Amino acid sequence: MPAIGLVALLAACSSSPDFRDRLETDFTRTVGTGSSDSAAYYSPRTVAEASDVVNGYVRANETISDATSNGSFLQYRDAIIGVYDCSQGADAPVVAMRADIEAGCAGNTTGSAVFVDDYDRGRVRWGPYVGSRWGANGGLGPSFRGGGSGGGK
Numbered sequence: 001m002p003a004i005g006l007v008a009l010l011a012a013c014s015s016s017p018d019f020r021d022r023l024e025t026d027f028t029r030t031v032g033t034g035s036s037d038s039a040a041y042y043s044p045r046t047v048a049e050a051s052d053v054v055n056g057y058v059r060a061n062e063t064i065s066d067a068t069s070n071g072s073f074l075q076y077r078d079a080i081i082g083v084y085d086c087s088q089g090a091d092a093p094v095v096a097m098r099a100d101i102e103a104g105c106a107g108n109t110t111g112s113a114v115f116v117d118d119y120d121r122g123r124v125r126w127g128p129y130v131g132s133r134w135g136a137n138g139g140l141g142p143s144f145r146g147g148g149s150g151g152g153k
Contacts, residue, residue, distance in 0.1 A: 019057040030106040037118040040104035044111040080122025082115040
């Protein structure tokens with residue numbers, strides 16, 4: 001019996017927040033599958049409202065609201081969620097992201113697209129907005145100080 005309790009405790013303490021099932025309920029998936037490392041969902045909500053809903057599922061380690069992109073970014077240990085304003089898709093500051101944003105918005109020019117990526121993919125996709133603030137080492141996040149010799153750790 002103690003082994004069963006330990007398994008249940010380990011499952012409850014998993015490092016991966018389980019918000020994908022909740023997203024499937026509250027948003028409309030537009031890109032990806034439930035098992036993929038990246039997926040996008042459409043919401044008629046504003047960026048701030050959609051970010052608040054997602055952050056209500058599992059509190060993010062850190063959030064960034066970016067005035068340049070009119071986006072919101074939520075950092076988790078194993079994932080990054082980017083919420084982008086669908087009215088800004090064609091005007092995305094980074095040209096390479098326009099197709100992703102338009103696909104996530106599914107042709108809508110109002111509301112927001114919620115992108116869920118594993119940490120590494122999220123750093124690549126949203127690097128222009130979060131790159132200088134969040135760690136680049138596989139979900140280690142802002143507390144990662146590197147290895148090797150040297151001060152500042």
